[in-house]
Amino acid sequence: MSTTLINTIEIIKAGTTKINDVDFDNLHFGEVFTDHLFECDFKNGEWQKPIIKPYAPFLLDPSAKVFHYGQAIFEGMKAYKDDNNDIWLFRPDENYLRFNNSAIRMAMPEVPEDVFMEGLNQLLKLDSEWIKKGKGNSMYIRPFMIATGAGVIANPSEEYKFMIILSPAKSYYSGEVKVLIAEHFSRAANGGIGAAKAAGNYAAQFYPTTLANKAGFQQIIWTDDATHTKLEEAGTMNVFFRINDTLYTAPTSERILDGITRKSLIDMAKRENIEVEVRPVLVSELVEAAKNGNLKEIFGAGTAAVVNPIIGFSYKEEYFELPKIENSIASQLKEKLTNIQHKLAEDTFGWTVKV
Amino acid sequence: MSTTLINTIEIIKAGTTKINDVDFDNLHFGEVFTDHLFECDFKNGEWQKPIIKPYAPFLLDPSAKVFHYGQAIFEGMKAYKDDNNDIWLFRPDENYLRFNNSAIRMAMPEVPEDVFMEGLNQLLKLDSEWIKKGKGNSMYIRPFMIATGAGVIANPSEEYKFMIILSPAKSYYSGEVKVLIAEHFSRAANGGIGAAKAAGNYAAQFYPTTLANKAGFQQIIWTDDATHTKLEEAGTMNVFFRINDTLYTAPTSERILDGITRKSLIDMAKRENIEVEVRPVLVSELVEAAKNGNLKEIFGAGTAAVVNPIIGFSYKEEYFELPKIENSIASQLKEKLTNIQHKLAEDTFGWTVKV
Structure with a gap:
């Protein structure tokens, strides 16, 4: 057009x-x-x-x-x-x-x-x-x-x-981020406007997020509104989970924003031969992986923060702390992506456009 | 306060x-x-x-x-x-x-x-x-x-x-209103902001409503977003269904606006000894009642239009026309309510307040 x-x-x-x-x-x-x-x-x-x-x-x-x-x-x-x-x-x-x-x-x-x-x-x-x-x-x-x-x-x-x-x-440093997994509140409906960057989607999150803040959490990981069993977004970002050496993130849908940082990270991870599975991720999988020590990382992905590591999550009153990891996938991908954005590394993807 | x-x-x-x-x-x-x-x-x-x-x-x-x-x-x-x-x-x-x-x-x-x-x-x-x-x-x-x-x-x-x-x-006359029952789009999420009169709830409805308009329908009857089996609101109004001589309307919830016209109509109907059931109403009940001739009326209720009769609805490509009824409950309740509002009838409920 x-x-x-x-x-x-x-x-x-x-x-x-x-x-x-x-x-x-x-x-x-x-x-x-x-x-x-x-x-x-x-x-x-x-x-x-x-x-x-x-x-x-x-x-x-x-x-x-x-x-x-x-x-x-x-x-x-x-x-x-x-x-x-x-x-x-x-x-x-x-x-x-x-x-x-x-x-x-x-x-x-x-x-x-x-x-x-x-x-x-x-x-x-x-x-x-x-x-x-x-x-x-x-x-x-x-x-x-x-x-x-x-x-x-x-x-x-x-x-x-x-x-x-x-x-x-x-560069945006948000401090150590602990998140609450949503058990009641939701950011998007099936057949609603969750995939749009519509102003109303954001105001709808403020009250639940304020409650989470008061409870000591910086953000909420949103779950599907019908069952609250599927992990969808983290605050205003897409979210990735690393279980063992595989990255998981939910597929985009009419409830989930088609994030540009999200899709760039997926492409970069694949090129680095990191296993990436794009599929619905269950809260129960996350809790199980946290309990048996297989959950290595959680991070948000978005334009403002690029990659935002999460250090722990709470679900049904139980808090799970993530391990401290040297050379995390989050930090590797963030370094590579920001180097491309700042023209400090070759842009083999053809993502950067000169003004 | x-x-x-x-x-x-x-x-x-x-x-x-x-x-x-x-x-x-x-x-x-x-x-x-x-x-x-x-x-x-x-x-x-x-x-x-x-x-x-x-x-x-x-x-x-x-x-x-x-x-x-x-x-x-x-x-x-x-x-x-x-x-x-x-x-x-x-x-x-x-x-x-x-x-x-x-x-x-x-x-x-x-x-x-x-x-x-x-x-x-x-x-x-x-x-x-x-x-x-x-x-x-x-x-x-x-x-x-x-x-x-x-x-x-x-x-x-x-x-x-x-x-x-x-x-x-x-007074607001919207013409003959035919409605489409939502099978895909939704106005509110569980744990969302559907019960609030928030600006974003309205913009979210415009696109699906525009599609309905193009298909020859003036409004949408919204269903629950998880299953699309429960009837919730009509356009920007609450909605009532008359099956035989009973009025049905959905209970308020975090998906449904607590309408003042809605609750006033319920109180008035009860005083007139009209049977009112406030409970989830299924699309399947509505279709069945339409097929066997028991569905007598559908009407929206809201401040702008007060009571807005609906003459027919479409669901899964099938159109159901409602019977033309003399002295409908919709028209009776609208007459009584507007008489109270305009001080033409005694306000036995104590609803009117002088400025």
Whole structure:
């Protein structure tokens, strides 16, 4: 899906930059945004003239559908700067495809490919000073779309706003992560929107996660809502289990996000001759493996943290601590993947794309 | 939960009124709003000074959490004007309680009772000219709360905006409604947020409903997501089935909204000595009753439409037309309920509250 829209892109530069106010060594994830944003509105059945302009608040009607009926989707991506000052994206085509799949499920218009890609590329070039070199530095990219049409009748909006905003990021260390396996709460229904990166999926997790936090756990491993016997996602990440020397992860489904880090890790592990089984993983298998010492690792996989090791889990009031492992598969895969992303290793998969 | 906040309410009146531009005989649901709105912000861990001010768009940061993580809840209520120009609400305490239950589930702060009630009452008084007398006229009330805190980390916002907006409404006639019984898509998960009036629940329904519309059906009757064998809600309404002379409706659960029209209809029906069974209703029972002629009525129940009769349903490619019934239970209950709401009949339940 492409348009000629992007040829008409307008760029309004910020009069001043905020970059000198930013402490790049002490960034908190997702709090600081660059000088500009990309915006393209949808109305009268078509995408309007796209624009890059100074990052600033914008006006919405109190009856805007995003407030009342939750039509809102997003993507999470990262850009990296190599030693030659070239900027690289990681599998942006996958984010673009998933974004439009989310749009379809939420009854929102698909964004044309050139609007998404050219908007992103031009925005990154304009704010390239904000992308710092060196491993551990990246630019977190947040494309999102919201329903802006006014009116409180419960049907799809006729107007939307697509935006891309940029937030410089340091490598994400979340501390030691203990997780609770969900026995009651769920993140997704069969026939629901769990596979979409829809805003409402995230708010639904906050209350159960807050309860888990109070009980001393940083995240929840979500199970299938019908039986709570199958392991599905960890917090807002996909999840992998290592039993002996095999990695297990659930197949994607309409309850599980088709994570780009997840599929990249699977491909990398296979190339390293690590056994990977993509199949439903039962809570009972995990507990049994933990009890007999075969459970070696659990880790989450997602754009923000890349790979997030989990040190223990609780199920039915029983806590299982994982062994401390030198040279874990999690750390090996994270090292290899971040080296590819930062252009420190050869990208034999063809995943990196120059801006 | 009460505060002293409401004593400090500030009122900024609109310089002009839009009322003369409105064609009150040809209102479309939810499109026109009155001159003022009520607003109260939450920040620094507490509710701030409430204000009534002219209805107008407001500014939000592009990273506001409502756009990215969907923390957004609402209520639907109505006010009515009687022949003495008194304004009446219908069971507002129930809306208030449900609003805060939704807030808890979405990890949002509860709104103090006096902020909700006094804000609503003062707003209705200020815009009372907009509430028209006569059966069929009402003021649709939309209290809602959104997460306004900036930042794209996936955790609960620290800032929120609670607003009430008002939209004059005519009685809602949706035409002849045929429904499709859901065999694949779902609106709610076990352990999910189906019982909350959360924005994301509604967007999730738009795509399946659009598909149903294209197939010639106006709404979907949602079934449980695990087995698709139990009938749960109709579109955005609760649903009743009349088999012979008994009314059936599903019990409320974490998948089903605790509808105020629903519970009022149950109480009214019981007082009329109509048999009501609140229990899970199976799709197979419905199909069997339709086949042997015992299925007399299906109707939705909700604030906007009050009672919405359904003329037929489709399940597994088979369409079942309902009999045309004189003096249906749906029409009887709707007549009695709207008479109570409009103060045309004695309110022996004590449901109406004067503003």
